[in-house]
Amino acid sequence: MTCEIEGATKKVARQYFRDMLGACLAYVGVLVVSVFVVRRMDPPQWVAIGLALASAAPALLMLRAFLRRLQGLDEFQRRVELEALAVAAAVVGLGSFTYGFLQSFANFPQIDDVLLWVFPALCFTWGIAQFFVRRRYK
Amino acid sequence: MRNRLKVLRAERNWSQADLADKLDVSRQSVNAIETGKYDPSLPLAFKIAKVFGLPIEQIFSDEEVAQAAE
Numbered sequence: 001m002t003c004e005i006e007g008a009t010k011k012v013a014r015q016y017f018r019d020m021l022g023a024c025l026a027y028v029g030v031l032v033v034s035v036f037v038v039r040r041m042d043p044p045q046w047v048a049i050g051l052a053l054a055s056a057a058p059a060l061l062m063l064r065a066f067l068r069r070l071q072g073l074d075e076f077q078r079r080v081e082l083e084a085l086a087v088a089a090a091v092v093g094l095g096s097f098t099y100g101f102l103q104s105f106a107n108f109p110q111i112d113d114v115l116l117w118v119f120p121a122l123c124f125t126w127g128i129a130q131f132f133v134r135r136r137y138k
Numbered sequence: 139m140r141n142r143l144k145v146l147r148a149e150r151n152w153s154q155a156d157l158a159d160k161l162d163v164s165r166q167s168v169n170a171i172e173t174g175k176y177d178p179s180l181p182l183a184f185k186i187a188k189v190f191g192l193p194i195e196q197i198f199s200d201e202e203v204a205q206a207a208e
Contacts, residue, residue: 077166
């Protein structure tokens with residue numbers, strides 16, 4: 001999910017880097033083609049749906065990379081990563097939930113394509129949370 | 139849970155990295171166990187006992203029992 005590799009054994013880290021690089025390249029490739037087709041060619045709805053799903057598909061490769069890395073870590077590292085993921089899920093979940101109420105009750109601005117930002121926000125917050133969770137075990 | 143990992147490691151002149159290699163875990167894991175911030179799983183505790191060639195109860199002890207004995 002993120003490119004954070006601290007704490008992993010070198011072999012696991014190398015595998016993760018390769019897997020994640022492939023997923024990132026696939027994501028960029030699919031996204032460039034999808035945006036080009038949708039903006040320039042005005043495709044029918046079923047093609048647009050297919051392109052939207054195809055753009056999300058590389059996230060499955062990222063998920064696979066993450067799970068392979070998790071399986072390769074020792075039990076302590078795995079615990080740190082999963083605790084950080086739980087913190088990130090709670091922060092992003094509560095944050096988006098709260099902002100939803102602010103939009104509804106207090107006319108806070110609507111954010112365009114807000115759902116697109118949930119996954120990156122989760123990855124980013126996960127990386128930050130790892131720093132704090134790791135510090136707790138030092 | 140208390141443990142004597144640091145003492146046992148020092149007796150053998152092993153660094154944290156040496157012990158981590160023998161246990162096939164990261165150095166951070168050894169450090170977290172030594173400082174009592176992380177209690178290892180039973181399989182890892184047995185592996186540690188095997189590496190030191192000691193019974194598991196000579197390495198790990200219950201915190202409350204240890205305090206009561208002092």
